[in-house]
Amino acid sequence: MxxxxxxxxxxxxxxxxxxxxxxxxxxxxxxxxxxxxxxxxxxxxxxxxxxxxxxxxxxxxxxxxxxxxxxxxxxxCLGPVWSVKIFFRTPPKQVRTLALDEGSRTSAALAKILLAERVGVMPQLQALPLGSDMRDCEADAILLIGDRAIHPPAIDAVEVWDLGETWVEWTGLPFxxxxxxxxxxxxxxxxxxxxxxxxxxxxxxxxxxxxxxxxxxxxxxxxxxxxxxxxxxxxxxxxxxxxxxxxxxxxxxxxxxxxxxxxxxxxxxxxx
CATH class of the missing domain: 3.40.190.10 (Periplasmic binding protein-like II)
Incomplete structure (x- = not known):
């Protein structure tokens, strides 16, 4: 080829x-x-x-x-990555549903790892299609990557994880x-x-x-x-x-x- x-x-x-x-x-x-x-x-x-x-x-x-x-x-990344984030509508330990940005796979797996290993949560998963409006999603937490993580729509988030920062602080290793x-x-x-x-x-x-x-x-x-x-x-x-x-x-x-x-x-x- x-x-x-x-x-x-x-x-x-x-x-x-x-x-x-x-x-x-x-x-x-x-x-x-x-x-x-x-x-x-x-x-x-x-x-x-x-x-x-x-x-x-x-x-x-x-x-x-x-x-x-x-x-x-x-x-x-060696710390905060800015363009990969979880937006929590409830405290992380209370998350039951997680919406995953359809463009993501590495970050989706990383979100699952961090929730399971750091706070003991394994939520039900929902797809967040590309081009969809995050405000129409009712999940407890939403993973966004790339350009729409940089400019997320307004949402009532009680906590936001930058997954690069969270990983590096947890493991001491780059992601x-x-x-x-x-x-x-x-x-x-x-x-x-x-x-x-x-x-x-x-x-x-x-x-x-x-x-x-x-x-x-x-x-x-x-x-x-x-x-x-x-x-x-x-x-x-x-x-x-x-x-x-x-x-x-x-x-x-x-x-x-x-x-x-x-x-x-x-x-x-x-x-x-």
Whole structure:
């Protein structure tokens, strides 16, 4: 699929948090075909063979069949992430129903883990469709991710958890929301190199990216830059891998992922 005659198909998340990772990849000379979609949709497309490489939710990496993490570029956080939140209408220990943003899978699993392990709650789950109005949802708690977590509608919340902050304070480890993953049989060395160059270029141009993107998301340039620089983390290093593996252990414990999966970082190490 990704030989010289046919460009590989690469899928990236359409949210604001991806912009530094795809810096400069949309030009005419891009080495692959790049498309954008919601994280959950990208995971489905990769699984169906409609994409060769995709930035998918971390939980989907552990659910996939012989998937490989191909770069050290990722979407993670070292503290508050701002764009992944649970809004509680009742105190966390009293939550009986949880609405999950349909675009989320890693964050949905993280919400279940934090509620079960920190406050001993395993609520009934409801879907919150993309494009739906949170005010029409009657669940005790609502998980929102991405752009609509940054600008949530008015809601009477007694407590709000920033899931990045909650995880880091609880475990002492970073959290990794998404990684660049390839399905089996795809040659990825050139793709991985280009994706890491894009991330590195994005990090060098955060202010310019923030200035360009901020108006599209009803943010000031300063807010957008702070989001990129302070809330997000784009490198999968040893601590991030430890955080990813801790997350996997909790996911297995709650039956959210199969046991016996060992993260494959070979391509990631070779590419770097």
């Amino acid at each position: 990704n030989d010289a005659a046919t460009k590989a198909r690469v899928g990236a998340v359409r949210y604001l948090n991806t912009k530094p990772l795809v810096h400069g990849l949309d030009g005419e000379n891009a080495p692959f075909e790049l498309s954008f979609d919601y994280p959950s949709h990208l995971a489905d497309q990769l699984s169906l063979g409609l994409l060769d490489v995709a930035l998918i939710p971390s939980i989907e990496y552990f659910l996939g069949d012989n998937y490989r993490i191909i770069t050290d570029a990722c979407i993670g 990794v929301f998404a990684t660049w993953v390839a399905r089996p049989g795809i040659k990825t060395e050139g793709i991985a190199k280009r994706l890491m160059e894009a991330r590195d270029g994005g990090m060098e141009n955060l202010h310019a990216i923030a200035e360009r993107e901020a108006p599209r998301y009803q943010l000031t340039t300063s807010e957008c830059f702070q989001y990129f620089h302070d809330n997000l983390h784009f490198t999968l290093g040893p601590q991030e891998k430890a955080g990813l593996e801790r997350y996997y252990q909790y996911a297995v414990k709650l039956g959210l992922a199969p046991s016996g999966r060992t993260p494959n970082y070979d391509d990631c190490e070779i590419a770097r």
